[in-house]
Amino acid sequence: MAKYKTLSFKGGYRFKRFLCLDGEISLQRFEPKSVSIAFGNMAVQVRQGHFVRKGDRIASKSNSDGNDFPVFASMTGRVTVVNDERVEICKEISTHILDSYSTKTNHMRENILYSAFLGGVSQVTNVDEISHIVISAVHTQPVAVALNTWLHDNTRVCVDAITFLSDCYTNSHITICCLKRDLQRIEEFTSLCSLNDKCSIAVVPPKYPSENRFLQWSMITGQPVSAIDGMAASERMFFDMPSLILFGRALCQHQPPTDILLPVYCADPEIRTIMQVPVGTCLKDLLSFLQIDTQGKRIIAGGLLTGDEITDSSYMLTRSTTSLTIVPETIKRSFMWFLRPGRDLDSYTKSFAASVIPVAKKLTTGTQGSLRACINCGYCAEVCPAGLYPHLLYNDVTHDLLEEALEKQIDRCIDCGLCSYVCPSKIPLATTLREAKKSVYTECAHLMHNRDYAI
């Protein structure tokens, strides 16, 4: 087995026996008839009626270096609508011979690089500035894709991508974070990676939220967890497995990455798959392709603990859509439910049979109880990976004591959502703290300079 170093953090919670997309799942492709691509505040380079080929640049922001975060067309077709936010491209039925597409443009490799990040570094100006590249191959969420499933078929591609990164960023060190239980199953990958002397493997604890990049950074450097520090940093890059795979494929094909890899889980009908779809695909099209009826179901994009509920079925999938979970909405009331043995119920407390019986856990959107006052049970503080006291912060925030909250280091909250998850009083801690952080940033900005953090 390859050499590795072990990292650890306090707090966190292990979601045992939830759903994991494991084994050899091959990617399922879906080609929609039209896509709609958001381009943010960049300048559009196409007009209505233009023909674009998959991988053509349709928008970019020019700065001194020439390009920064280009937006590429994710399918071949005709531009039908260009408005303030989006470019819509529709597949052409008749074929057109397009101009020869030059793959030897100067900035092609950089273009590929920049567009592969998912929420990584926002402004990369100088290649030499990057000193750390962290590749997160961790899956600790309740609904997750196992690492060997990602690497099935893709080991070579990922190794190529890592080799390219180490060649391109000569001053950087690459750390691959993974779980110990995965190490044996991905021996080919780790042995190939260990050939690269700038690349090292770090084993993180199998607790949620080990995949959080702020937490990974704090574990690697030994510094206290800080979300605000991570936002401004330009010397490090983060990749997760889907973006590494897409990046590697883009390098192999010498085309910008215009697809996303989307793990889809649906409870009824039972669907567990990983979709490869172009950026800008309409959610409605994808769901009808998968034959999922959304009546009475909740669609959650991007993880059960930190994601968003999608109510609008015309939602366009973007690069930051990392997964889709579809959970039935109906919650049944049951007689004397606080006495139930709970074979399939997950809890931080060991008060359910599920803590001793190995049965797969049930996914439900029920709050499992009604809102109560905080009883200071301390579960939130026990699980908080940043070492905060969420219930005390909540108390400060609800009494409008933002400076008190800042003193208790609310700005170090990494939005993992665990405090809300474990709360037996069902207090919406995570949402309240997220809102409060925004107002802290604006109202207490003058207090936030030169802060040292207590560990």
Place this chain on the structure above:
Amino acid sequence: MISSEMKENRYIGPIVNSLDSFFFGSDASTSHAPFIHDAVDLKRYMFFVIMAALPCALAGIYLYGLRVVAVIAVSYIFGVGTEAIFAAVRRQDEIHEGAFVTCMLYALIMPPHVPLWVVAVGIVFGTVFAKEVFGGTGKNIFNPAMAGRLFISLAFPDLIARTWVLPLDTAGMGGFSVWISDAVTGATPLTLFQRSGEISNIAAIFWGNIGGCIGETVKPFIVLGGLFLMYTRISNWRLPIAAIFGLLLSSVVLHTIYPQQCAPVLFHLFGGGFLFAAFFMVSDPVTTPATRIGKWICGVMVGMLTVLIRTFTGYVEGVMFAVIIANIFTPLIDYIILSMRYRTARRGVR
């Protein structure tokens, strides 16, 4: 069956809603991330504490007769009744579950022959003045059960002192077939020690063959219930362990210095209500510190104060005062720990 009018009624609404959610649960669903929730709620949380105390209650019935059931019932009727009145005044949706635990624990620290009206007075005092006036569930400074018990032992010292009895001759059905044990008045081991310096048999104290409060005498059941709560993470393991540690430490030291005044270690540990208080009262999360170090300090404080009060004051049972004093210090302990923890950060701010 239950109309929405009944649910929204100001006076019976809390009771109707409580019964509704007690029997049929909740069907609320999450509205924002995280979209899944831990399956434990306060009902189950509190139910587990009651379940852990149940062996002690059954042992109490076995030792002291079926009248114990009446004590528990009176405690529940008046305790939950007071809570319901406050729920109506405060226009709460439901009666909060904490009261059910308070009433159970309160009944278990009653002397077996206590007049029932004293039980009612104590629980009403505890609920009103230790809990509701501070703002109800989660806001109380004092443990309501302990405060009620302390109140009646200070207000009716004679009544309490007269009601100590020795347990029934435990054979066969024991107390399950008798209403009330014969009033063989017997002092508790702690009283005996204070009067004459006589040390009762430790084995008898451990197995509960002594005079004492309803739920406090059979130590194996208390330890069992306490360990169950710690294993299930319902109570924090630090507090009871710290309390026991504090008691052992201070009783070892004091017994070596004052062998006449201070009883030996095991006598302190098993005597009186210390173990019950350590596992069920000190571990009450609301009235103890939020910080981990604070929990250790608070626990050790209870243990030490118990021994100090038992040894150097006229009061026989020190643990009641110890718990209440530790409750008073809880906000201060938390304040000091938190400001020490965040001192470096604050220096940066100023």
